[in-house]
Amino acid sequence: MPLFLTQLRFELLKMFARKRTYIGFAAFLAMETVILFLLNLSKPKEHLRRLIEQNGYGFDDYYSGATLAVLMLLWTTTLLGSLYLALVAGDLMAKEIEDGTMRMLLCRPISRIRVTLLKYLAALLYTFILIGFIGITALLAGLAYRGYGGLFVIAPEEQIFALIPAGRAIWLYLAAIPLLALSMAAISSLGFLFSCCNMKPAAASIVTLSVIFLDFIFHSIPYFESLKPFFITTHLAAWLHIFEAHPPWPRMIDDYCYLAGLDLTCLILGSAIFLQRDLK
Amino acid sequence: MIRLERISKTFGSRPALHELSLEIPEGQIFGLLGHNGAGKSTTFGMILGQVHPTGGAAYIRGISVQQHRLRALQGVGAIFETPAFYDYLSGWTNLRIFTAYTRRLPDSELLEAVRFAGLERRIHDPVRVYSHGMRQRLALAQALLPRPDLVLLDEPAEGLDPEGIHEMRHLILRLNREHGMTVLLSSHLLSEVEQVCDRIAILSQGRMIFEGKWTSLIGDALRYRLDADPWEKAAGLIATLPGIALAPDKILTVPPGYDIADLIASLVQAGIKIRALEPRKQSLEEIYLELVGSPTLPDPLP
Numbered sequence: 001m002p003l004f005l006t007q008l009r010f011e012l013l014k015m016f017a018r019k020r021t022y023i024g025f026a027a028f029l030a031m032e033t034v035i036l037f038l039l040n041l042s043k044p045k046e047h048l049r050r051l052i053e054q055n056g057y058g059f060d061d062y063y064s065g066a067t068l069a070v071l072m073l074l075w076t077t078t079l080l081g082s083l084y085l086a087l088v089a090g091d092l093m094a095k096e097i098e099d100g101t102m103r104m105l106l107c108r109p110i111s112r113i114r115v116t117l118l119k120y121l122a123a124l125l126y127t128f129i130l131i132g133f134i135g136i137t138a139l140l141a142g143l144a145y146r147g148y149g150g151l152f153v154i155a156p157e158e159q160i161f162a163l164i165p166a167g168r169a170i171w172l173y174l175a176a177i178p179l180l181a182l183s184m185a186a187i188s189s190l191g192f193l194f195s196c197c198n199m200k201p202a203a204a205s206i207v208t209l210s211v212i213f214l215d216f217i218f219h220s221i222p223y224f225e226s227l228k229p230f231f232i233t234t235h236l237a238a239w240l241h242i243f244e245a246h247p248p249w250p251r252m253i254d255d256y257c258y259l260a261g262l263d264l265t266c267l268i269l270g271s272a273i274f275l276q277r278d279l280k
Numbered sequence: 281m282i283r284l285e286r287i288s289k290t291f292g293s294r295p296a297l298h299e300l301s302l303e304i305p306e307g308q309i310f311g312l313l314g315h316n317g318a319g320k321s322t323t324f325g326m327i328l329g330q331v332h333p334t335g336g337a338a339y340i341r342g343i344s345v346q347q348h349r350l351r352a353l354q355g356v357g358a359i360f361e362t363p364a365f366y367d368y369l370s371g372w373t374n375l376r377i378f379t380a381y382t383r384r385l386p387d388s389e390l391l392e393a394v395r396f397a398g399l400e401r402r403i404h405d406p407v408r409v410y411s412h413g414m415r416q417r418l419a420l421a422q423a424l425l426p427r428p429d430l431v432l433l434d435e436p437a438e439g440l441d442p443e444g445i446h447e448m449r450h451l452i453l454r455l456n457r458e459h460g461m462t463v464l465l466s467s468h469l470l471s472e473v474e475q476v477c478d479r480i481a482i483l484s485q486g487r488m489i490f491e492g493k494w495t496s497l498i499g500d501a502l503r504y505r506l507d508a509d510p511w512e513k514a515a516g517l518i519a520t521l522p523g524i525a526l527a528p529d530k531i532l533t534v535p536p537g538y539d540i541a542d543l544i545a546s547l548v549q550a551g552i553k554i555r556a557l558e559p560r561k562q563s564l565e566e567i568y569l570e571l572v573g574s575p576t577l578p579d580p581l582p
Contacts (some may be wrong), residue, residue: 003380003384006384007380007381011412013373013377014366014377017373019368086340095526100360101365101366103360104365104366104419105381106330107330109349109352109353136285151417222561266571278325278330280321280322
């Protein structure tokens with residue numbers, strides 16, 4: 001087991017020693033800054049004021065650092081997070097196979113299953129670190145800009161309209177971050193799966209994004225309403241339910257079971273494909 | 281040490297290797313020769329369990345690579361034609377990463393391999409600034425960690441300058457002679473193979489067309505290069521002598537036991553001036569080209 005941890009540490013080192021990782025993290029910071037700037041424009045601000053005040057709450061009490069952090073987290077991960085995770089996960093196996101380092105690794109007495117498991121775990125950890133980074137920096141930026149206060153969350157698609165008092169706001173926000181990471185792990189898992197197939201790293205990323213994009217489109221078409229439980233997008237938003245006054249735990253467990261099933265399927269399928277491949 | 285039993289590989293509909301059987305005894309330097317696409321890399325891939333054979337099996341120390349790959353690859357090191365590394369990391373970190381996939385090694389062992397490969401001064405530099413020769417040295421260092429008893433070298437001298445080729449040859453010989461390692465070597469550089477290998481196998485179009493000591497291919501016939509004046513008269517005279525063949529490149533082949541002094545006497549008596557008569561050893565390259573281009577080769581794979 002300690003050797004497994006050493007190998008996992010090196011997998012993470014490979015990911016974090018690349019300049020690309022830090023460029024990506026800087027891009028997320030830039031994105032958060034842009035969102036913060038946009039939220040400060042009068043139109044969106046007035047829209048939020050109306051929504052909060054229409055329900056009899058004080059705008060200044062709920063237009064806080066935590067509220068801004070949720071908005072930054074939601075939009076940053078939706079707009080950039082999926083893309084970035086697809087890129088990183090799509091590279092995982094395919095890049096090493098393309099570069100030839102996988103052949104070098106597999107000259108050694110290590111099983112292919114162990115390699116895929118290490119890579120997959122590294123991808124999951126990376127997802128958690130990335131989402132944690134986005135979540136914490138969004139919170140810090142929000143607190144620096146608007147300070148401590150209540151949390152206002154609105155997600156019409158999920159029929160969520162929540163106003164959380166200041167005392168619970170930060171804790172709930174912090175609890176939501178790992179839940180979001182769990183959701184985003186589905187994108188990393190899909191990226192991993194395609195990365196194990198016989199395709200170039202860029203192709204694996206594009207296929208991953210295409211699957212998510214098509215899933216989102218079909219999920220949004222009313223004609224497929226009855227099929228909604230089968231779309232990945234349906235379950236990706238599960239983390240937002242933690243902000244509800246009474247979180248629907250059975251539904252959330254159901255969502256996360258679906259996503260865990262998807263993750264596991266991607267891992268098993270990816271490993272099986274990789275096991276069969278000839279490395280030349 | 282290595283045994284291949286009727287091992288075959290077909291990629292899609294393209295046959296790459298056809299029923300190759302080979303035995304490489306412990307302690308030898310064995311050369312695998314063949315043109316591009318002859319099946320050398322495929323053979324290496326199947327010995328390392330990276331390519332799944334469509335038939336037959338590969339064994340290392342009697343352990344089936346296909347059934348017990350992890351056990352079979354204990355004590356095996358390998359270098360590929362273009363060794364790949366994590367270019368953004370140092371040579372040292374690369375070694376740490378690769379060896380971690382076998383077991384944890386002390387720094388002293390890593391340093392020993394680095395010194396053997398002659399890379400100690402640049403080992404902490406990022407691999408992206410390494411020259412091709414340095415990458416080959418790093419590849420050699422990683423192949424020696426942890427200390428193997430079998431080393432597979434796929435074109436180890438490819439792309440090296442003459443000095444680098446000489447050093448690589450020297451290192452290969454040291455691995456075998458000083459450390460007792462069995463070496464399986466594939467190379468396009470036939471002169472290198474000729475100088476280091478005990479035995480060779482020649483692959484052509486996925487089939488083995490020769491296996492054994494390359495010197496056994498030379499046969500008993502003796503060869504000489506002749507320069508005589510007038511040449512036409514000399515050639516005419518030689519053509520009348522039984523058992524002696526004269527090639528257009530002025531190479532004479534005489535049968536075993538033939539006394540070359542008789543030929544000299546005949547030429548001198550005929551008034552022909554002999555300007556040069558030098559014995560010629562047939563090189564591996566000549567033998568290889570003759571073999572690969574030989575009309576007696578088996579038919580190409582369907």
